[in-house]
Amino acid sequence: MAKAILYDATKCVACRGCQVVCKQWNELKAEFTENRGSYENPKDLSPETWIKMEFREIPRNGSVAWLFTRRACMHCTDAGCVTACPTGAVYHHDLGFVAYDKGKCTGCGYCVDFCPFEVPQLDGSRVTGLGRIDKCTFCTTHGLDRIGNGLEPACVKTCPPGALIYGDRGELVAEGNKRVAALGGNATLYGENELDGLHVLYVLTDSPETYGLPKDPKVSAAATAWKDIIQPLGWAAGGLVAGGLLINLIVARARQIRAEEEK
């Protein structure tokens, strides 16, 4: 049974307890930041910041609305990172979300390159490519596994207004649709069908773009091409040639020996 998080932007107050509790649970360090004319910080997700709240001011009804959005891994079903990850370090957990096994990571950074939400971030040197890649693991990091121990994710537990709910994805989709219907207007449930279904669902009062979310996210064909073409092709070509060469070697040697004997 797939699990998910429902984020209700109408309830969120951007207290950012989730941002901090995520750091506590996952033992992440604080980052150096600056005030850039906003309440928002750090600048973006990073290996030390797996979730951050975004603040947006938009005009509404002659006044202003202050929209808050959760920015963290969306745990896509059609996940660019999972598709692109050559080693299976990023994988779909049995419960549907995108988990991450650091032990298998080669640091290739393809997950960074193929995420339609630009969630995983490489923090390190551009020259050497050395650095850390990390992202929300839905609290399943080895040794810090809440889900496996029957707990809800840390961000969900900490959310004071209950803007985050953890549960069966199907139920949450139904709940989200109910809330969106009650809100009316431009309200949207984001994530029900995007990328074959996200495991973080958003109840939004307005269009996804208003909240900075891509309207119709897609995983690049190149990601699929890598997993579906490159890897099989690589093994097929490599295997065939290696096999051919082996036969060639055996045959050639045998015939040469025979020729020498004949001589």
Added chain:
Amino acid sequence: MTNHWNDIANADCMIAIGSNPVENHPAASGWITAAKERGAKLISVDPRFTRTSAIADIYCKMRSGTDVAFIGGIIKYVLDEMDQYPEKYNMVYVTEYTNASFLINPDFEGPADLDGLFSGYDPAKRSYDKSSWQYQSPEEDGTPKWDKSLKDPNCVFQHLKKHFARYDVDTVCKITGSPKDTYLEICKTYAATGAPGKTGTILYAMGTTQHTNGTQMIRSYAMLQLLLGNIGVAGGGINALRGESNVQGSTDHCLLCHILPGYLKQPTNKDETLEKLLERVTPKSGDPKSANWWQHYPKYMVSLLKAWYGDAATKGNEFGYQYLPKTTKPYNDYSWIGLFEEMYAGTIKGLMCWGQNPAVCGPNVKMERKAIENLDWLVAVDLWETETAAIWKRPGVDPSTIGVEVFLLPAAASYEKEGSITNSGRWAQWRYKAIEPPGQAKEDLWIINKLVLKLQELYARESGPNAEAITKLTWDYGDSPSADKVAREINGYNLTTGKLAASFGKLKDDGTTSSGNWLYCASYTEAGNMMARRDPSPGAFNIGLHPKWAWCWPVNRRIIYNRASVDLDGVPWDKEHPVIWWRNGKWDGDVPDGGWPPMALDPEKTKYPFIMKPEGHARIFGMGRADGPFPEHYEPWESPVDNLLSGTQNDPAFKIWGSEMDLKGDRDRYPIVCTTYRLTEHWQAGQMTRNLPWIVELMPEMFVELSQELAAEKGIVNGGRVIVETARGKVEGVALVTARFKPFQINGQTVHQVGLPWHWGYTGSSTGDSANMLTPHVGDANTMIPEFKAFLCDVRRA
């Protein structure tokens, strides 16, 4: 809070005014969300669109310091409606439970007659002779003189109508700068909670208290709530959302100049004997239906003295009353501003700071820092190197020129020790030690104990003036006191049996009981430490009282004045959310405000519900205040506009101090309104958050919020640097240009307002300018709480 956090969920409408609960009480604000889920409306009134406004159903901007006008307009709206549609309101509540029907001395005149003043004003003393503000003498049987039809021109209700007749919507909006249609929507929405069975709550905080007329603003809230029948009911009340974890407890224990534990009065010089004190402070009522709870004052005072002086407190020595210091000046002169004025003048030589950081948190800190510099010695007990302790390190000073000797003592954090704290909803909750404090850090309890033991030793050896006050002080906590033992002392004992006192009803004035704080009597009984209880069941009527979770004063009553939540037959106004209910000859539900039967059922034995007032009725007319029995709109001390309502520009009764650093800015030089506030991410003077890396990451720098319009005018860009200057000082910060601040149209004039968080200072991991460099050294006429929220500034690009 008259009610408590969980109770907010029972409200039908909530006004957050002078508060920003979502940002400053984020977790408890879950109960606001819970109310909204039930369909309740949230109204956010604030000069700035906040995170509370972001989830509000109605947001209305209001210029800082104009609350009385804002609420006055709603009161007028309600009074007008009461004339036309009395059935929409709970007139029984207004007539029977408040003093609306009481007749006032015919000499009384108000601002409508006296150009903004009340009768009895003496401009030279800036104070009132209140003799005309009194009830007419009661009938012979003790019954007050009243007119239950509310028609007598001398009754409170008619005075009220006359007073607020001037607060029409147009005038109000010209003063506050609120959009008229939004304002009317608020009047309509909130007035709807006046229907019997409907409830509204007012959530306020320092945005209200920190004005020269803050007390009157709060009174305007309370009066509105009384008119709407919203006090004592579930989902109602007026709720001060307090800002520090134990500021309720520290107030209850009265670490304040004018009171002793349990809100007993600090004796003045004229209270020469205990008898004279008790005579002055114990209220009397001739009305047999008035419980007049404070008549028990002597029991609480004597029990306090017994707790402090034990066997040395005897009838013969007035229970040690003479050991206590007495004051001479009006009490406000000893309060914060007066204290720092005296320190500045050099009277005060030594200062102890217990987890407080005046160099950041005080008003006009430029002056208060100078005052701290004047001390001979300073003891700071804290977790961190505070700005106060590091006063000699502050930017721009040469340490060698600063003579103050500083002791900085390392204290334990909240979970490095054991004890209780009392939240805003009056719940006293016990907490435990999770980990040893780092290094040599010690509990404050340990530090206080060591100091007192040493002082007792010194005075026993060397003596000194009034030495017995120290040597005879009961101080038997051993080398390392346990919070448990102290908690028992606070609760008090029956000294005859040696058992813990069961409740303050059992306290006596003959020296046979002790209680360190009568309000906390029943918090620790023979049944155990009530504050440590952890049964989360919601309790009676399922309104979230949680009566077995921890303990709340008084006597575990979760909603105070709850006898006003029922009609004269003891039946709840709101049967969906009953607080108490008279059934089968007894009260069910919360601990009632006295167990007397309902007013209509047993006129002999019953008592009025507002038991803390000698007249038993809630005071719509409040004769106790320094600046008038009704709230009147006055402009802040520094204001960009003239008072539109009268020729009296400022509250006439607050004290103005005269040191050379108590400067006032004029509106030509400083045309912009400035206010200060807190953020979700930081706390108070900032040491408790500016030293936590996770928090600093979220809010790394001091900033200034201003409107796009003002920024355009001044050439300020978002993310750039900006300087805010007042007559007192200037601060620099990052400019946060936002659509959440909008200029006000005040009587046809454009008035800008800017705002700054006040969390920064010069020590710690994240440093920045202190907003209190800007604030004035004036305070409320009644409480002397400083004016942090409305003053004048100018803004420019750095």
Added chain:
Amino acid sequence: MKLTRRQFLKAGTAGVGGFTVFHTLGWRSSPGTSHKASALKNKISETTTICPYDASGCGFIAAVEADGMLKIEGDPDHPINRGAACAKGASLAQLHQVDGKINPRRLQNPLYRPPGGRDWEVLSWDEAIDRIARRIKDTRDNNWTASDGEGYVVNRTEGIASVGGAALDNEECYLLVKALRALGLVYVEHQARI
């Protein structure tokens, strides 16, 4: 074992309903004595505490491991916050510990700065208490008002002031006010005024 030792921070009682109002929730009652309960492993201590920031009175659970690692999360049994924590509450552990070590900003010794001094000096507690008590006594005795200008006996000192208390526990506030008034202080103030 890391996996199980995390269980102390219990799952929210609310589950999918999240922040459902108590009307529909049905609180499970827990034993009245469970305050220091349920150390799951002998390497763990688990303690309930109340948040030291605003006056909401939110409950937290502090868990300490044998190696001193500290984590503090909202107490799911607590009626006010039901396991929730804002940014400040969620940072509580950093009051004590940052990245597994004592917060380097915490004071760990009594410090002394002499008049005109340019730096702190470390004092022992005994020395600190002795010196402070001496300052208090001297200042009190030298600035003693036995009777005021109006001829009344007042027995007070205006030479010493005390501020603060909202960050202390009730028991500490009480002992403090008891001591201060016994010393004859009248300038006693704290956060409630400002």
Added chain:
Amino acid sequence: MQEVERYKLSTRVLHWIVAASFLVLAITGLFLFAPWFSAAAWWGWSGVAHRVAAAIFVLVPVLFVLFGNWSRSMGFVKEAFAWGKDDVEWFKAAPDYYFGGDPSRMPPQGHINTGQKLYWLTVLVASAILLATGVIMWFFKGIVTAEVIQWSIFLHSLAFIGLGVFFLVHFQLSALHPRMPESLGSMIWGKVSAKYAQSHHGKWYDRTSADQEAQEA
């Protein structure tokens, strides 16, 4: 026994430098095809090795071209593109020959034979692709669109497959194949026997011996 110089020292040095860097590149790149090797990635240090090797793989030949004999270098490059009728013959005869058939049916070959030429061509083309896409992936993140990066990754991998597979053939034929006993040695010592040269690179042998004779005469 008479020997013929087949590779100059500089050529051999260049070959082995390029070969070594290629091996590093191939192995560190191969981790992406072989998840069970991921531990060998050493938390991304393999990526560093890949980048260092890439720099060597690209820069060393470039330096050789820049500071070496320009016409000789161009001669090498031209060799890859010089195709003729003999190459067709070679393709016809090669399968049997390499499976140990009668060598006499092989048409005479130049300095490098058709197969080697094909490999050399692959090296040049694939390297160009690897270089271009590699540079994009390395230096242009955040500058070009995600799509460009994504397709660069695809092409880089594709080029690697082509080159890698051909490399296997090259390795076998030059180091293991019984028909090419002197091939490996020639790249190490630079010389082959005249007999080997005559049988494997007839045209070249004829030309070089003619040159030699001319010089001697």
